[in-house]
Amino acid sequence: MNREVISTVSGLPFAYNLDLDVTRLVDGDGSNVDSEIIQGHLIYSFVVHHPTIFVELNAQDMIISNSKLLNLSGEIIAAEENSEIKVQNNENTNTYLFTFESTLPEEELKLELDFTYKLKNSPIGHYGSYQGGKRMCSTKFEPTFARLAFPCVDQPNSKAIFTIQILHTCDKIAVSIMPVQSMNTGLGEEGKWTKTIFQQTPKLSTYIVAWVVGEFEYIEGFYESVPIRIYTEKGMKLQALYSLTLVYKAIQILTEYTQIPIPLPKIDLIVVPKLKAGAMENWGLQTLLIDYQSSYSEKFGIANTIFHEFAHYWFGNFVTMVWWNELYLNEGFAVFFASYVQDKLQSNQDIWNISFNLLHLNPALEFDTQEDETHPIICPIVQAKDDDSIFDNISYSKAGVIIKMFHDKIGEENFKKGIRNYLQKHQYGNATTAVLQEALIEASGMQDLPLKMKSWLEKMKEKEDQIQIDEDKQTIWWIPITVIVKWEGINEVNYINIELEQKQMELQIIPPDPDKKLLWIKLNQDQKGYYRK
Template sequence: MSKTKEFKRLPKNVLPKHYNLELTPDLEAFKFKGRTSISIDILERTNQITLNALDIEISKATIALSDLIVETKNIEFSTENETATVTFEKELPVGKGELNFVFNGELNDKMKGFYRSKYFTPSGEERYAGVTQFEATDARRCFPCWDEPACKATFDITLVVSQDRVALSNMPVKKEEALENGLRKVEFDRTPIMSTYLVAVVVGEYDFVEGKSSDGILVRVFTPVGKKEQGLFALEVATKVLPYYKDYFNVAYPLPKMDLIAIADFSAGAMENWGLVTYRETYLLVDSANTSSIRKQSIALTVGHEIAHQWFGNLVTMEWWTHLWLNEGYASFVEFLCVNHLFPEYDIWTQFVTDMYTRALESDCLKNSHPIEVPVNHPSEVDEIFDEISYNKGASVIRMLHHYIGDEDFRKGMNIYLTRHQYQNTCTEDLWNALQEASSKPVAAVMSTWVKQMGFPVVSVKSEQKGNQRVLTLSQSKFMADGSKSTDEFWMIPIAISTAKAPGEIAKNFILDERSKIITLDDISENDWIKINPGTVGYFRTSYTSEMLLQLIPAVKSMQLPALDRLGLIDDLFAMVQAGQAKTADALKLIDAYRNETNYTVWSSITNSLCKLQVLLSHTDLVENFNRYGVNLYKPIADRLGWDAKENESHLDTLLRSLVINRLVSFRCPKICEEAKRRFKEHVENVKVLPADLRSACYKANLQDGDEKTYEEMLKLYRSTDLHEEKDRISRALGSIRNIEILKKVIDFAMSDEVRAQDSVFVIVAVAMNAKGRDMTWEFFKQNSEKLLQQYQGGFLLARLIKYLTENFASEERALEVEEYFKTNEFPSTERTVSQSIETIRLNAAWLNRDLDSTKEYLLQQ
């Protein structure tokens, strides 16, 4: 379905070296004026210069050569190519020049380019900040430029702003000067050589907290006025992360300061602008009374991720968007390294598997997945690759590589890569060469099979006992979500094996570099279990014979098998169920072995699988039976943990309590729902404040069977808080109401001015995830698609909305309906998402047809 547009990159006959950029935003009229003079190298004689410009008006363009000024003949804009071509009166000779533009534009409300972000002063007055978001291709919406990652230059940035506003950019302030009319001119130091997508400015009202890292970098966290204490946690993380990375890469952070700032209207989670990282408020601010543990953990990861980019992405930048994964996959891996270093109690590498690795595998077994490295032509195609493959699969294959070559060589390789290519651009092969040089292992040969081709393998294992030896036959084929087999593809698979003799230790490792291989393990009795892929490090699925699986079950029950192996086992089996290679009932029987499980991440993985099944069964009459099954499974852990946090309990137990109570609410467990409502009532009446970790569950319990009055009470709670995280939590909980008429009001509320555009999507998704709201939200989408398209202009928020509104259907009729709708209505940047959704609907339908009877039989026996 992907319609590749004809698209040419900018000609290379003229290149920028330096920009002098001055911007004057008007935060009341929502306009800005700008001027830029760009030092250029003219490499071939020409009378035309083509560069990027979109949604801006250029009122004047001239070029100064060493001895004369050449006038412009005309400027031609191409909306399709997002360019401006300036034609000059006479030919420009080879040499240096100064290209000058005067331009103006609108401070838009689309959260891209130079845009306006609404906020409220402590007294409740509505105001706006001016903010930039240029990745991937939106610097051109702010000023005429060579808006491609490889066209690096230095920047001198000047802002003309109100005297009472904070003005920030990538570098520290060089000088300020008061002007008339209450304005001031703020000039910033020159930036290093960098890509346009990393340029940033922010103008608004903010408080800040500051500190210095041990290596002397000034770190500031900017917050809404009156909330600076909410920046302290991020400040602590950032001041520790900078020296950690400096030490890990053995390369110093090259800027004198690092600012982190919370932006009220922000479409992504955060953006790594060099020296001025912008965040959604929910990804930066911590309110000690109202922030949940899982949110605090995700803030630590996000700060770690964006600061990793300061080296990986900013100092060394991918040559073109095809190599986006070099930025994102790498930063997604490193954020876990640094959080593990700062917060060992988070057990974050175990959580990596449920948060990153399994989500990548789920997307990557679809026929409409894409390789990690994907050709990008038009800017509209870039948005779509900011997805599970670039981030999660990218991070997962780097984790596999890190294990394969070892930490020491990995660090050495990173240092070679960063020092060799600093202030330049690279492609994937440059990274492999550096790691190969450091480790003397065939990195490029192994890794190209993971990066260049789509999907991943399933390793099937057969086992035979010969005396005190175990003979294993391992074979590989491509794993497909629909169960079809393909042996066209081939991977170089790093395989590790552990055994009952030493759980968690590697008994053997090797590269599976052919279709199948026979491996012999010595000194093993016939009752000993064998586990392939210990630690769930290799990016593949494992398929065992039923005898081998049975041998593992006692080790699951006794928890002798390490947590990541217990997790990998159930996750692989559920994937086999979805592909029709095992029965749903078999997976539910295996889950029985996990009743004594105490590990948060293992429960996370079980929950992920059961949630998929819950959505599937919501199309049948087995909902009550499945709810009973769920209550029986989760209730014992809830009883063990209780409602109230114990003194000094682990971070992971806090997360587990929240997970389990949430699940029991969704299974409509009478006792849990009753207690949740009681605690909610105390919370609303200010008798006893609910801990942040339990709020989502209690809000949902209260809303599930709620009426108009309950809904109004919840809205009152929403309106009474000014913490973004709490608003987010309440608005998403509204999706759990089961009354369809009230759910329609929730959708109206989501589209109202009360909910920020970046959050509306998630409120609508919450309604769509509710079986009662599924059809209604799809109808709503079709009727309001123009409005939504206008609001999000393509982009990943729209893709996210389409994914969750459609992929939970489960019939061929629905698949055809969705297919037909998107054939006749075009939504740029969502083609791949739509194809994946249609494929998922058909997979759901096949799963139901295949397994409904045996699942029913199993649930009725429970």
């Protein structure tokens, strides 16, 4: 089954040079949004591996024109205006197919083109919003909305480097993944435009590309030499001080854990007025939707969100799942590490046993009972456009709980060692469950780890809540159980750790003294296993 909409067999993207003109944003009450046309120029660089006459790109709700094919030295090989390139749009697959007259040479090539579209108002793709009557624009590309903003191979396994430049009016600033390389001001007939050119990115997936253009101010701190900025609307920057300290702490804990320094030269967070979710982990430019006047409990939520998004710097952005069916490799780890960071910072609050269970275990168990909604953690997805539905409590919370369960089984030090191997080995690339397991086995020696994980990742919840389950007469689940035993006349309780790996198991509980009476037995201490007792 070919799950890729765009096959990467013939050619692979390696760079995008993206030039955007966002000078037509209109301040006011929204009555002129129809005139907000975005114009862009793209140089898409790719390598041809197998003979082909086609190049295919994702693009949706835009007009593409003036395409040209160039070789590495810049010579034009074919041009649309000379009828040497046929361009076809397939609205069902959101793709444009470029067909050439002759087979493409097996080398690095560049496809240059112009594109234009109307700025969106709903918060997907490249969209506009207002801050006190002032117009701004920002992006939200996960999972498949980059194709609404520029033509690209919009798939997580097609990583490439990006060079972005944005032409905007001088009253606004532009921010993106990387630091600004240069700014040219006084452009345009009236000298009212600025071109902001950003440094080239490392390799990344299209869904974490981002830019924001608007009127902002920021507060700044540093982690070692890496600048951390939080951008807010004007007059609000001091409200972001709390978030700045959280970012600093998250970086400190996660760089120590992963032993991988922040993979980008700067960190920006930007508070935007409109976002589809509470936050988005765009690399180098997290977008956040927060209320500045937050209560204590809301601040706890903000902290968890910021830690979650920072975990993505390594889990998702630095190492990315090959395909959306293993979204848990991003989200499950972000859920796990958000609580890991919180636990390190607030060790007196029993984060794992209280807030982790409240935030994740209970909602996941509840969601898992909805037979129309639930699915295995690794779920089959055929096409990228089907992916939006899996951003749910299974891919996030349940995955986080299962990762915690295996973390406890493997042990903190071996788990950490395995995670470091995994990140090192697949940096700036893509990963699967198999390579994660390889790294964890190498660190722990647990050869049967894939077998133990298999049913938790690939099977759905059973219909009956039972501790021992046999779904299809063959599936035997690996179930860790902590048993607590209380004897009469003894203050301390006894802990017994068992692992159920067969249909039935007998547990003999021997009294410390033949006269002692058994008072009670409790299973699944602190709900460390993903089941109800």
